[in-house]
Amino acid sequence: MKTRFLSLSPAGACLVALASVTAGLQAAVSVSLTPSVPSPAPLGTVVTWSAAAFGDGPGPLWYRFRAAPAGTDLRVIQDYGPSATLDWTATNHDGPYEIEVTARDTSTGESAAMTAEFVMTSLVAGGVPAVTPTANPLVFLYSAPPCDVGSRMRVQFQVNDEPVQSTPFQPCVSGRSMNFYLAGMRPDTTYRVHHTVETASALEDGPALAVTTPTVSLHLPAIDILQPAPFGGILLHSRQGNPPFATDLAGNLLWYYTGKLNAVTRVQDGGYFYSLLGNANQSASLMREFDLAGNTVRETNVARINEQLAALGLHSIGTFSHEALGLQDGKVLVLATTERILTDVQGPGAVDVLGDMILALDPDLQVVWTWDAFDHLDPHRAATLGETCSKGVSGCPPLYLASTAQDWLHGNALQLTSDGNILFSARHQDWIIKIDFANGAGSGDVIWRLGKDGDFQMNSSDPNPWFSHQHGPYFAPGSDSILGVFDDGNLRQAVDANAHSRAQVLQLDQKNMTATLLVNADVGGFSFAMGNAEPLPNGNTFFGGGWLPDDSCNLFEFDRSGNLLYQAHVHAPEVRTFWMPDLYTAEAPAPGVDSVQRCRPGQRPLDWECRTYLQ
16 A cells, blocks of 8 residues: 555654754754844734754755744744745734744754744724735725624625625634734725624624725736626636636626735635645745735645655655645645656656646645555556647646656646545546545545546436546535536547537436536637636536637536526636635535634634634
8 A cells, every 4th residue: 555644643743843953952053033023013014034044064954934822832834945034924813923943954954943922912902993904905904802702703894785795703812802804895995894793692793994995906807797697706716827816706806816826726714725836946836825915824845745755755746736725624635746757658668657646734734645646546548648748848847757758647636525535637537536535544545437438337418428638626515426527628629629618517426336417518619728617505516717719718607407697708718717605715605504613623713723614
């Protein structure tokens, strides 16, 4: 069995920390830590922490930054890498925080650490709520006076008579101000804002404030609404090599990311986003989680992951690829490329074959489970259209073993299924594969393969019912039967130049291994790459993204019978387009399920990373 799942006891973790400090003392590695502004500072202030380290070893020196409210466990924000600076802030509660840097000599493993305290002061003055701008022009920080423990608070905002928008509830914390991001507001618009405290017996509203958003000059693709939506919602547009942005269903700008990344891969409840930043330099190839204001919540890099894989005796990865998503237990699933030189496989003699590895990282971004496709799939089954990748070619990841590789799988999506396993989309195999993950304790064995020549029998009158070179397969929330798929259709297009991509919804019977095609709609052209599907709790399915020949894409929503409910045309390709109820909620809850504040095991409501999850 090649799949690895690992654990480290709290006692073991303490021993590792002590050994690190001891080694640092023996090696005369020293480190200092300096903030860009002195403590204290108002809550939400972005502080740049700069480390300076010296050591007797040959180096180079790498740095890890951790932080937490004082008196709680430190959590990784930026794992080991060459960057000696960290942009950090706190927005949950005022009070003291601890920030730690560890400098480590990568050649000897010797290290030293330093911890500093920084106090964030409340933005509330005289018991009056305050609204403060953030680094993102369309995101504000709303601060309210403390409320009684046992109660909870949220903030509501509205323009004119439009529907009221609400932040998630937060539990009240004794003696600490309450702070919320306000996001989802149009530029150059005035909103009415107030907070509400929910006690055991009543709802108590705070005073009404007015917030006017600024004018935003941003070059975004035009969006044509071809069929208006009969409902509300937000669309998050994720574009390759361009900052993501959000609009309402009429195309009005509501939010955008101000940093640099390749694309948003997934959204997590509470207003958190996962992204990847590719680079041939593995220490600069990043997986990042950030918040609505654009602040980095946690980040790691390929070189750091490869250090961990080497220590476990596993193959290295080349780059993060296509997917990163957060799980409710705090883990992160990440998809990455990996290479092997195989003999007489997919060609004569020595052949470089490009595959995929799935990584499960713990809340501190340490590897706890891996799945290597070379250990679980047959590499003799080549890409169905014979795709290859070469160094420096657009759309290809960095290669490290040869100048050209067989692009065997081209994995492009992951989902945690309702039974705790992984759905893996292998584009170049035309398969969607279910993998035994068992919430981190699984063997990695292939449970089934969905697609042509797979394990399911298709029920459909269509002569070519199966998807090919698909993107974004996704089970409906809480479902193990309704699956949306964006069928790019490259196999059909290879034999029929007039073939179009399709929006598909399948009903799976995993016991009897049958698939029934419920929706099979034309998306208005051939999208040779990109796209996603998102089944919604109301039974509809949203299809987004894709890359049509004129560098555009179409967005659709269909009901279960295939009736078109919404259509828009975006004058740019989009990797994925997510439908969201609001910017705080990744997907609408299934009927009868409420959204609640929940902390991870062992955390207190004060801990910096408590999130809002679905019951």
